[in-house]
Amino acid sequence: MVMASPMKIRLASRAYDGTLAILRGQMQLPGFDFEITETEDVPGMFAGMFKRQYDVSEMSLGELIYYLSREKAAFVAIPIFPSRMFRHSFIFCRKACGIRSAADLSGRRIGFLRWVQTAAIWMRGMLVDEYGVSAKDSQWYVASIFTGCAATDKIRLSEPAVPCLMAKSMFSV
Numbered sequence: 001m002v003m004a005s006p007m008k009i010r011l012a013s014r015a016y017d018g019t020l021a022i023l024r025g026q027m028q029l030p031g032f033d034f035e036i037t038e039t040e041d042v043p044g045m046f047a048g049m050f051k052r053q054y055d056v057s058e059m060s061l062g063e064l065i066y067y068l069s070r071e072k073a074a075f076v077a078i079p080i081f082p083s084r085m086f087r088h089s090f091i092f093c094r095k096a097c098g099i100r101s102a103a104d105l106s107g108r109r110i111g112f113l114r115w116v117q118t119a120a121i122w123m124r125g126m127l128v129d130e131y132g133v134s135a136k137d138s139q140w141y142v143a144s145i146f147t148g149c150a151a152t153d154k155i156r157l158s159e160p161a162v163p164c165l166m167a168k169s170m171f172s173v
Contacts, residue, residue, distance in 0.1 A: 006033040012045045012057040013038065016082040049075060058082060060118040091123065102131035111141040 011034050013019050021027035023038050037054065039045055049057045050067075059077070067073040093099045099108070105127060112120035124140075127133040 004031070006031055008033050008035060010035045010053065010055045011037065012048055012054040013082070014040055014042070014045075014058060018082050060116065062116040062118040062121045066116040090119065102127060102133065105131070105138065106133040107137045109139045109141060111143055113142065115142055 009032055011022070013023060013036075015023055015038055022029075022034065023036055025034075025036075037045075037048075042060075045054070045057055046059055046063055048054045049059060050072075061081075064073065064077050068077075091102070093105075097108075099105060110127070110133075112123070114120060124135070128135050
């Protein structure tokens with residue numbers, strides 16, 4: 001019986017507890033030979049999929065929907081979510097802004113890293129659906145800390161952002 005050569009797969013991912021065994025070579029998949037790229041450069045990882053630098057890569061749900069809806073994705077999506085976080089605790093505001101609850105954000109300037117970032121999509125939806133923040137009356141901005149992102153608007157903070165206390169007050173039981 002002739003053994004087939006293992007299939008080479010170029011994999012890019014961030015290190016999560018659920019991916020470490022594959023990334024570190026501690027778990028092998030019979031018939032496959034992985035070329036691993038472990039990276040924290042999320043936009044670069046996504047771009048690598050479009051440039052065919054990787055065969056398999058993490059991709060945000062928001063990014064995927066954006067490109068699929070424009071018929072610009074020449075790959076298949078598999079619904080595996082290695083990053084799972086409670087997004088309510090990732091809302092920050094300036095200390096002096098007077099915001100005490102999520103509803104106070106309505107009509108205010110609200111910024112995110114990217115329009116198609118899955119976390120930002122969840123947070124915008126949560127603010128509108130659960131807390132009545134007006135999508136129409138609020139001023140939405142994007143400003144990326146990553147180079148090479150397609151952010152269209154930039155924000156300058158006049159004072160440092162701090163974790164907003166609203167997460168505590170909104171979810172205390």
